[in-house]
Structure formats: structure tokens, C-alpha cells
Amino acid sequence: MTTLLFPVAAVGRTTLMILATIGQIAIYAGQTISHMFRPPFYFKEFIHAVMTIGYFSLPVVGMTAFFTGGALALQIYAGGARFNAEAVVPSIVAIGMARELGPVMGGLMVAARVASSIAAEIGTMKVTEQIDALVTLSTHPMKYLTVPRVLAATLAVPVLVAVGDLIGIMGGYVVGVTRLDFNSSAYLHNTVDFLEFIDVFSGLVKGAAFGFIVALMGCYYGMNSGRGAQGVGKATKSAVVAASVLILASNYLLTELFFSA
Amino acid sequence: MIELQNVHKAFGDNKVLQGVNLTIQTGESMVIIGGSGTGKSVLLKSVLGLIKPDSGVIKLDGQDVATAERDAFLARFGMLFQGGALFDSLPVWQNVAFRLLRGSLKRPIEEARAIAIEKLRRVGLKSAVADLFPAELSGGMQKRVGLARAIAAEPEIIFFDEPTTGLDPIMAGVINELIREIVVEMGATAMTITHDMSSVRAIADKVAMLHDGIIQWTGPVAKLDDSGDPYLDQFIHGRAEGPIEAVR
Ligand SMILES: Nc1ncnc2c1ncn2[C@@H]1O[C@H](COP(=O)(O)OP(=O)(O)OP(=O)(O)O)[C@@H](O)[C@H]1O
Numbered sequence: 483m484t485t486l487l488f489p490v491a492a493v494g495r496t497t498l499m500i501l502a503t504i505g506q507i508a509i510y511a512g513q514t515i516s517h518m519f520r521p522p523f524y525f526k527e528f529i530h531a532v533m534t535i536g537y538f539s540l541p542v543v544g545m546t547a548f549f550t551g552g553a554l555a556l557q558i559y560a561g562g563a564r565f566n567a568e569a570v571v572p573s574i575v576a577i578g579m580a581r582e583l584g585p586v587m588g589g590l591m592v593a594a595r596v597a598s599s600i601a602a603e604i605g606t607m608k609v610t611e612q613i614d615a616l617v618t619l620s621t622h623p624m625k626y627l628t629v630p631r632v633l634a635a636t637l638a639v640p641v642l643v644a645v646g647d648l649i650g651i652m653g654g655y656v657v658g659v660t661r662l663d664f665n666s667s668a669y670l671h672n673t674v675d676f677l678e679f680i681d682v683f684s685g686l687v688k689g690a691a692f693g694f695i696v697a698l699m700g701c702y703y704g705m706n707s708g709r710g711a712q713g714v715g716k717a718t719k720s721a722v723v724a725a726s727v728l729i730l731a732s733n734y735l736l737t738e739l740f741f742s743a
Numbered sequence: 744m745i746e747l748q749n750v751h752k753a754f755g756d757n758k759v760l761q762g763v764n765l766t767i768q769t770g771e772s773m774v775i776i777g778g779s780g781t782g783k784s785v786l787l788k789s790v791l792g793l794i795k796p797d798s799g800v801i802k803l804d805g806q807d808v809a810t811a812e813r814d815a816f817l818a819r820f821g822m823l824f825q826g827g828a829l830f831d832s833l834p835v836w837q838n839v840a841f842r843l844l845r846g847s848l849k850r851p852i853e854e855a856r857a858i859a860i861e862k863l864r865r866v867g868l869k870s871a872v873a874d875l876f877p878a879e880l881s882g883g884m885q886k887r888v889g890l891a892r893a894i895a896a897e898p899e900i901i902f903f904d905e906p907t908t909g910l911d912p913i914m915a916g917v918i919n920e921l922i923r924e925i926v927v928e929m930g931a932t933a934m935t936i937t938h939d940m941s942s943v944r945a946i947a948d949k950v951a952m953l954h955d956g957i958i959q960w961t962g963p964v965a966k967l968d969d970s971g972d973p974y975l976d977q978f979i980h981g982r983a984e985g986p987i988e989a990v991r
């Protein structure tokens with residue numbers, strides 16, 4: 483009987499562990515937000531984080547968006563051709579990029595690039611006692627390390643998403659005009675005419691949420707890193723996995739919130 | 744005055760501190776000795792609140808450190824970590840001047856840099872080192888930068904975790920003298936962990952030996968050689984035979 487229950491127990495244990503982790507992350511998020519509004523503020527750390535998280539992610543986000551926009555144009559053309567609706571390509575590319583693919587692809591790329599590097603950096607600081615050293619130097623690790631990064635990502639990722647939207651639409655345009663025989667000015671007109679404020683706005687809000695998630699996961703797993711190189715490796719992996727899953731889950735929730743009838 | 748009363752700390756099944764009692768008077772230099780892995784570093788970190796003891800009381804000037812106001816409490820301390828714990832994203836001088844560049848002790852950047860370079864000189868490092876990054880330094884140099892950082896803001900109480908490990912004999916002598924100077928001239932209270940018996944004699948007013956989770960022996964450094972304690976005797980003479988097992 484006990485052996486029969488073994489798998490059930492394992493499932494139960496895992497579930498409890500996941501729930502505990504979710505609780506801890508929620509507490510950590512709450513603490514981070516509350517520290518955002520209490521001095522001291524580390525402005526230099528914030529600017530540095532904006533540069534590494536935002537500015538230096540531009541190339542990778544731009545490339546991703548360009549190819550995604552191009553592929554999207556090809557797919558919608560092929561799909562639209564089945565019921566003679568090839569003309570929808572420009573507007574669907576724009577709406578698809580702005581609402582979904584811009585923020586989600588951008589968020590996932592930033593998760594891969596930034597959540598990993600934050601977790602590895604903070605995890606290494608943890609295992610080499612640098613976090614303890616910060617405390618003894620009267621500096622709150624959460625204020626000095628977490629708050630600047632989370633704030634920077636929350637503000638910078640929407641900007642990345644906006645740039646990604648533009649480049650993605652341009653990718654669709656390039657493919658549309660060179661490969662699918664669209665008229666250049668008609669393509670642009672179609673893009674602009676059908677795009678609504680909410681399409682872009684919802685994407686930017688998603689970007690802010692994803693930025694928050696990415697930096698928070700990097701910091702949380704870094705701060706809770708195990709000992710040694712193996713601990714840091716595990717923290718890095720967990721940060722990227724958690725950030726990616728949370729991005730996709732929150733993307734669904736935000737989509738429900740904005741667009742459910 | 745720092746008082747530890749019946750302090751216990753275990754990591755899982757590993758009982759590290761099992762009832763430590765120790766008093767360090769203000770302005771006194773206490774040296775902690777004891778075998779590798781006996782919990783000396785854990786003891787220092789417990790006083791600073793970096794590790795929470797499972798039970799027992801730690802008091803600073805009569806006040807329980809667990810309930811003390813953290814910022815004011817930590818502002819009185821300087822700590823050299825066993826591994827240096829330098830911030831590798833910052834150049835050496837900003838590591839040393841970390842406290843002087845932010846928070847309540849903040850001062851103009853030029854002044855902070857000048858103090859950092861002066862402290863580096865005191866631990867035997869040239870000013871050219873100031874603009875290097877910690878990763879570009881040797882282990883012993885990193886240790887000394889850590890020392891310079893610990894004393895930069897001239898704290899009242901300084902903890903040194905193995906300050907001379909990894910240093911050549913001359914440099915070890917320089918550091919021993921520096922620690923003595925800090926205690927005598929600045930009137931600081933010092934707590935030093937070391938395995939180096941010549942350091943013990945150079946630095947200590949009092950010595951405490953940690954073994955099996957308790958303070959096995961404590962007394963003035965002059966009594967070190969005729970304590971009559973078999974554990975202490977074995978330890979300071981480095982004998983393989985004796986009450987302390989070689990495999991722990
Ligand atoms: N954060 C921690 N988690 C789990 N165990 C720990 C932790 N810190 C220390 N320990 C354990 O506590 C014991 C004492 O460690 P500590 O670093 O205090 O030794 P030490 O006396 O300073 O030794 P050494 O002279 O080699 O530096 C060791 O067995 C160590 O494995």
C-alpha cells in the first residue's frame with residue numbers, strides 16, 4: 483500500500499515545494515516594491531542597470547523582431563491566400579507584433595540574456611560573501627542590487643518592446659514588398675490605418691510586466707543561490723526557466739485582461 | 744564590550760557552536776584560535792548578525808544585538824572576510840572607500856579616494872593598485888585590500904578573519920603591526936581569527952580557543968604557554984598526538 487502511494491507522495495511533495503516557492507517569490511516581490519519607495523536610492527546602479535538591461539539588449543531584440551515580422555508576413559500571406567484575403571497582411575503583422583509577438587519575443591530574449599546574467603552575478607556575489615560584505619558596510623543588498631535592476635528592467639523593457647514592434651513591422655514590410663509584391667505605400671497605409679492605440683499600449687504594459695518578472699527572477703534566484711559553482715549554475719538555470727514560464731503565464735492573463743470580451 | 748552567552752548554532756545535523764561563552768572588553772584585542780572547521784568564522788558572523796544563532800544571547804555594550812537598530816549597529820563595525828569578499832565590479836579604491844562613497848559617512852569623491860589610497864599604503868599596497876580591479880590582484884593582495892576596506896571608515900570594532908593567511912612573512916609582520924597599531928592608537932576593539940601562532944603573540948591581549956563547539960580555553964596571551972590545558976598545548980605546538988583528533 484505504501485509503495486502504491488509513493489508516486490502520489492512525490493507529486494504532493496513537488497506541489498508543496500512549488501507553492502512554497504511561489505509564496506517566497508511573492509514576498510520577495512512585495513519587499514522589492516516597498517524598498518523602491520524608501521531611501522536611500524542608488525542612482526548610479528540604476529543607470530548602469532538601464533544600460534546593461536535595456537541598451538545592450540537592443541541588438542538581440544531588434545534581430546529577433548525583424549525575423550519574426552518577416553516570417554509572420556509570409557505565414558499570413560499563405561494563410562490569407564486560402565480565402566483570398568492576402569490584403570490583410572500589413573494590418574495583421576502590425577497587430578500581431580504590437581499585441582503579442584513584440585512583447586513576448588522581446589521578453590523571452592531579455593529573460594535569456596538578463597535573468598541569467600543577473601542570477602549568475604548576484605549568485606557569485608552570494609557564494610563569495612560579497613552580499614555579507616555589503617551588509618557589514620551598512621548597505622542593504624535589496625536596495626543596492628535588487629531595486630535598481632528591477633526598476634531598470636520595468637522601465638527599459640517597454641522601450642525595447644516599442645523598438646521591437648517598429649523593427650518587426652519593418653521586417654514584415656521588407657518581406658511584403660520584396661517577396662510578396664505589395665505596393666510600398668499601400669502596405670504602409672494599411673499598417674497605420676488599422677493599428678489602434680490599445681494594440682500598442684497593451685504590448686507596452688506587457689513589456690513592463692515582463693521586465694519586472696525577468697529582473698525579479700534573476701535577483702531572487704541569485705540571492706538564494708546554493709553554495710559553490712554548482713549552486714550558481716542551478717540558480718542561473720532556475721532564474722531563466724522561472725522567468726520564461728512566468729512571462730508566458732502572465733502574457734495570457736494580461737491578454738485576458740485587455741481583450742476578453 | 745561584546746558578550747556571548749551560551750550561543751548555539753547548527754547547520755542541519757552539523758552542530759557547530761554548542762554553547763559559546765565569551766567576553767571581549769572594549770579596546771581589547773581578542774584572538775580566536777581553533778582547528779579548521781570548528782566554527783570560528785561562524786562565530787564572527789553571528790556577532791554581526793549575518794548568521795542567526797539558534798539560541799543564546801549576543802550583546803554589544805549590554806544591548807542584545809538581535810534587537811539593536813541595524814544601521815547604527817553596523818556603522819560601528821569593520822570586517823575582513825576570510826575570502827576577501829571584494830566587489831569585483833568595482834575598482835580597488837572604490838572597494839576600500841565603499842562606505843565613504845555612500846550613506847551617512849559619504850564625503851567628496853576626491854577625499855574618499857585620498858583616504859582609500861592612504862589605507863592601501865598602510866596595508867603595503869602602492870597607489871597604482873587603486874585603479875585595478877580585484878580580479879587583477881593576487882590572493883594576498885586581495886586580502887590586504889579587504890583589510891584596507893575594513894579599516895577605511897575607522898570603525899570602533901574590527902573583525903579580522905585570518906588577516907595574514909596567504910601573505911609572505913614580511914607582509915604578515917606588517918599586517919600584525921598594523922592591527923596592533925589600530926588597537927593601541929585608535930583604541931579599537933579587535934577580534935581576530937588566525938592559525939598563525941606568531942600572529943597570535945603579536946596581536947593578542949587575550950586568546951580564546953574554540954574546540955568542539957565551546958570555548959575550550961581563554962586567558963591572557965602571557966598565559967598561553969603554561970595554561971596546563973592539554974587541548975591548547977597540542978594546538979599551539981602543532982602536535983599530531985593529543986586529545987584533539989586529526990580527522991574531524
Ligand atoms: N552557510 C553555511 N551553511 C552550512 N554550513 C556552514 C555554513 N557556514 C559554515 N558552515 C559549516 O560550519 C562549520 C564551521 O565553519 P567555519 O567557516 O566557521 O569554520 P572555521 O573555524 O572558520 O574554519 P577555517 O579555519 O577553515 O576557516 C563547517 O563545518 C562548515 O561546513
Ligand SMILES: [Mg+2]
Pocket residue numbers: 783784785825904
Ligand atoms: Mg574560517
